Amino acid sequence: MTPRPRAGRDPLSRERVLRAAMDVADAKGLDAVTMRRVGQALGVEAMSLYNHVAGKDALLDGMADLLVGEIETPPADVEWKEAMRRRAWSGRAAVRRHPWAPALLASRPRVRLTMVAYLDGVTGCLMRAGFSAQVAHTAIHVLDSRVLGFTRDLFDPEAQGLPDPAILEAFAAGALPYAERVMEEAVHDDDAEFAFGLDLILEGLERARDRESGA
Amino acid sequence: MTPRPRAGRDPLSRERVLRAAMDVADAKGLDAVTMRRVGQALGVEAMSLYNHVAGKDALLDGMADLLVGEIETPPADVEWKEAMRRRAWSGRAAVRRHPWAPALLASRPRVRLTMVAYLDGVTGCLMRAGFSAQVAHTAIHVLDSRVLGFTRDLFDPEAQGLPDPAILEAFAAGALPYAERVMEEAVHDDDAEFAFGLDLILEGLERARDRESGA
């Protein structure tokens, strides 16, 4: 006697809306993700989506969150290089599945909690392996742009506008311990970090070159 | 007796249209770049822009080109590390001036000639310093995402759709000699390159860590 949802169709949900949006993006590109078209993919009018998503912007944020969620998080006891490799390859595979990912992530005006959580995981992995907060911070900038390209100076309180309240809550709850340590312990000299990361890569390149021609 | 352009206003031009679009993006963000608003910034109706730009997409491509053009190209006799640093810092400064740059570059569906030319310059700098095409190729992937994030596998003929005819012309004219050598000489094993670049960075990080804690 419970009122059945209309003939054969599964009921809408935030999850289903976001998945449909990702499907549309996979099939026809990011620009094809319109409220009307996502609705159409679900057999529903565009306006129905607003019952499950605040608007287009929230829909895009939700897609970004699901995307970051597709990156494997290796258990804490995996050796650090192996863990970094798994994450990197997993992120790369996600971008392969969803070629619109870099454009989407680059277009999001605000850092999302999912992104900070992801970076917190990376930071933790490095710091448990003996990296200082300073070097871990640089490592993130170097490694991350390599895979997803959504790194900004997440840990610099002055670098962004008003942060997502959910991020502040997570910090207050102690849910992002490594991110917190980076904020407290690392010197936020953007230029120095950039120079450091750059030299680090350049030294690696030079060694690779000499190894190749020398041996 | 030459018919004067309308009272006081400079005549429109492709250059002026693109500059106005960049100004709008600088001031109000990339989403604010609409034909109507760019026209407004020039004191003109939106439809006038079509006399100087094929459409919105061409306008965005033009913005991307101007952006890449803002990156300094050091003379060929500058020592390679110094040249790489100058380019990197210059690109970084461009992104600082135009925060919408990563989103714009990530959103362009096709590689532009300006981008290939830029990468050709980088490749040349490295190869003149003794790098193999293989290592130079990897170097580009590693270095470039660090700064602008527009690297894709430019040199793999199968990796993209139909390339811009202007790019093919430039190749045919021998204007991109280093890009050509990379296409011919480098093995296009994307996975192997990714692994190599990743290990290169990881080794660098490990060394930085040991240097810090050891000394």
Added chain:
DNA sequence: ACCTGAACACCGTTCAAGT
């Protein structure tokens, strides 16, 4: 509680018309 239809302001683009 969830979905809809009509409406509004805005978008890219076409085209015939102006000068």
Added chain:
DNA sequence: ACCTGAACACCGTTCAAGT
């Protein structure tokens, strides 16, 4: 040769109305 006004199809979003 360049600019314009009106028009078209499409967009995100609001809101009153349906069930």
